[in-house]
Amino acid sequence: MAETKSHIGTQNKKGQTYTDPWEMMHEAPRNPSFYTGSEVIKEALRRASCDVMIAYPITPQSEAAALIGELFAEGYIGDYFRGESEFAVMSQCAGAAFGGARVFTTTAGPGTMRAMENFPMWAGARLPIQMIVTCRGINSPLSIQPDTIEISYLLNTGMLVWHAETAQDFFDWILKGFMVSEEPEVHLPLALCCDGFFVTHTKDVVNLTPADMCLPPYDPYRSPVPCMDMECPPVRMMRDPFIMKSNYISYATHASWQQEIWAAIERSRKHTIKWINGLVDTENTDAEVVIVASGTAVSQGREAIRLLEDEGVRCGLVKVKSLRPWPGEEIREATKNAKHIFVPEFNVTGWLAKEIKATIPNSDRVHAGPHVCGGMTMPPEIIVSEIKTALGLRSESLAGRGS
Amino acid sequence: MTQYRVLPGPEHFLPPAAASMGIYLPNPGEAHINGVIVPEEKAYEEAARQFLMAQVPTIFPGPLVLWAWNEKAAKKAAAVRSLYETLKECVQPGQKPMLIPMPDYRPKYPKINPEVEINPNHPNLTIWHNKIDCCMFIGVHCHQANLSLKIIRGGTSCYTVAMCAQAGHEDAMLSFRDASVEKILKLGEWIRKLKGTVKPRLASAKTSASN
Numbered sequence: 001m002a003e004t005k006s007h008i009g010t011q012n013k014k015g016q017t018y019t020d021p022w023e024m025m026h027e028a029p030r031n032p033s034f035y036t037g038s039e040v041i042k043e044a045l046r047r048a049s050c051d052v053m054i055a056y057p058i059t060p061q062s063e064a065a066a067l068i069g070e071l072f073a074e075g076y077i078g079d080y081f082r083g084e085s086e087f088a089v090m091s092q093c094a095g096a097a098f099g100g101a102r103v104f105t106t107t108a109g110p111g112t113m114r115a116m117e118n119f120p121m122w123a124g125a126r127l128p129i130q131m132i133v134t135c136r137g138i139n140s141p142l143s144i145q146p147d148t149i150e151i152s153y154l155l156n157t158g159m160l161v162w163h164a165e166t167a168q169d170f171f172d173w174i175l176k177g178f179m180v181s182e183e184p185e186v187h188l189p190l191a192l193c194c195d196g197f198f199v200t201h202t203k204d205v206v207n208l209t210p211a212d213m214c215l216p217p218y219d220p221y222r223s224p225v226p227c228m229d230m231e232c233p234p235v236r237m238m239r240d241p242f243i244m245k246s247n248y249i250s251y252a253t254h255a256s257w258q259q260e261i262w263a264a265i266e267r268s269r270k271h272t273i274k275w276i277n278g279l280v281d282t283e284n285t286d287a288e289v290v291i292v293a294s295g296t297a298v299s300q301g302r303e304a305i306r307l308l309e310d311e312g313v314r315c316g317l318v319k320v321k322s323l324r325p326w327p328g329e330e331i332r333e334a335t336k337n338a339k340h341i342f343v344p345e346f347n348v349t350g351w352l353a354k355e356i357k358a359t360i361p362n363s364d365r366v367h368a369g370p371h372v373c374g375g376m377t378m379p380p381e382i383i384v385s386e387i388k389t390a391l392g393l394r395s396e397s398l399a400g401r402g403s
Numbered sequence: 404m405t406q407y408r409v410l411p412g413p414e415h416f417l418p419p420a421a422a423s424m425g426i427y428l429p430n431p432g433e434a435h436i437n438g439v440i441v442p443e444e445k446a447y448e449e450a451a452r453q454f455l456m457a458q459v460p461t462i463f464p465g466p467l468v469l470w471a472w473n474e475k476a477a478k479k480a481a482a483v484r485s486l487y488e489t490l491k492e493c494v495q496p497g498q499k500p501m502l503i504p505m506p507d508y509r510p511k512y513p514k515i516n517p518e519v520e521i522n523p524n525h526p527n528l529t530i531w532h533n534k535i536d537c538c539m540f541i542g543v544h545c546h547q548a549n550l551s552l553k554i555i556r557g558g559t560s561c562y563t564v565a566m567c568a569q570a571g572h573e574d575a576m577l578s579f580r581d582a583s584v585e586k587i588l589k590l591g592e593w594i595r596k597l598k599g600t601v602k603p604r605l606a607s608a609k610t611s612a613s614n
């Protein structure tokens with residue numbers, strides 16, 4: 001930390017002042033700006049003292065990747081290039097991070113899936129790379145529309161996984177994410193997810209930190225593993241892996257290594273709580289009906305709650321901000337009074353509902369839905385309808401909407 | 404609040420990472436003993452007591468202090484040597500302090516020479532061979548230290564201490580954080596202070612068998 005602190009108050013080549021991150025994020029004046037989510041990613045990166053960004057085009061993150069290219073041209077990013085594929089990009093990110101750089105990338109949908117092999121490798125190698133995931137459909141037939149199914153595949157990679165609801169979340173969490181994932185006892189990659197198009201391609205008022213302030217540079221000497229060294233694990237592990245040796249101690253070491261990755265996720269808990277003000281946000285959790293959601297499903301849930309209030313139905317809300325670390329204790333506490341728990345999701349499998357069911361007592365209280373997917377919107381009315389039906393209240397059929 | 408405690412093993416075929424059992428790392432100015440957060444001062448006393456009680460108290464310096472890669476590392480190395488000399492001065496006849504390096508993290512096959520080094524991938528070999536019943540990690544990269552500490556807890560009865568330059572280690576039975584030259588030397592002062600007041604754990608069938 002001493003190395004990082006020593007930069008604070010000095011200026012980078014663009015004239016930005018390296019600022020204490022807590023001061024920058026919590027005390028510095030904010031400037032309201034009207035931006036798309038993609039533009040917000042660019043503005044966050046402008047302030048992130050990022051060494052390397054590697055890009056590959058895939059909708060809906062292409063615009064953000066291109067905008068960050070402009071930042072490189074302006075001199076705010078140390079290096080920037082296009083990889084040969086998403087798999088190549090993520091491998092190149094690993095190389096840059098092994099070398100001690102602060103690394104950022106963006107991906108989406110099938111790109112995330114194509115690159116998947118790299119994510120457990122990043123986590124195992126303790127590389128604090130930040131990856132923006134602008135979620136979209138992944139299956140055939142092709143869809144570029146919003147769908148959060150890819151998050152479910154990221155949950156067991158050993159990465160930290162956060163799910164932003166708004167562009168403001170996005171701006172703040174990109175910068176705060178580096179602070180959490182670069183802590184030496186954490187030092188894990190972060191998948192910062194949002195619902196594609198809904199966040200990336202819509203404009204919103206976002207309060208930005210001053211453009212002349214930036215994060216202190218990453219200090220690779222605080223890493224829990226040595227920097228690039230071909231003779232030492234984790235690099236050596238990759239050319240001389242445990243799998244090549246069939247003996248008890250090799251297996252035990254690999255098992256212990258895996259446990260250490262998940263231990264690091266647990267250690268991120270206190271830093272995540274500190275930086276993003278809790279793993280969940282809650283409203284009215286003394287109500288008998290509670291909506292638990294992440295991403296833009298939270299916004300739709302909030303609107304459904306307003307509609308239900310008009311009809312005299314009181315409903316609470318839990319916004320899940322972090323999926324890894326998983327806010328199990330927080331969700332148990334927030335739902336302890338609930339008789340009905342609704343989990344609206346933009347995916348077909350209902351992965352968030354499954355996680356919640358595995359977390360709380362009396363899991364038959366969980367209504368896994370409503371679900372939409374493949375790019376469908378989720379009108380608040382369908383959440384209202386689902387809740388009213390479960391409560392035995394008369395609900396207007398929405399099947400004819402649009403006819 | 405977890406009921407789990409980080410205690411000398413052998414704990415399990417595959418013991419859990421202490422962090423996954425609800426053990427938290429200390430904040431600055433604190434340490435932990437068996438997973439319970441304590442004021443740092445209390446940890447100095449307990450670490451000194453464990454060293455003076457052990458038959459084979461051992462320091463395992465890792466690459467961050469073994470190599471003079473910066474001025475601070477060189478000073479820490481000198482402090483580690485001083486701690487070892489203090490330990491030798493303060494133990495009683497029959498106790499055998501050791502200083503065994505962890506020079507690197509390469510998996511070495513078929514095995515390392517446990518007389519001269521310890522390796523994070525099979526630390527048990529060095530513990531077992533030398534009958535080490537109390538050890539301290541210092542200058543080992545955090546990931547590798549946690550790996551070793553957990554394997555040691557799983558398969559041996561050795562008491563583990565971590566003098567960590569970062570945030571500390573839940574997988575040790577006792578852990579300091581933000582280790583500095585001053586902290587290393589302060590542990591030596593505590594060992595001097597307790598010299599002659601701690602009864603060494605003499606060789607017995609029980610300790611030999613569990614090692």
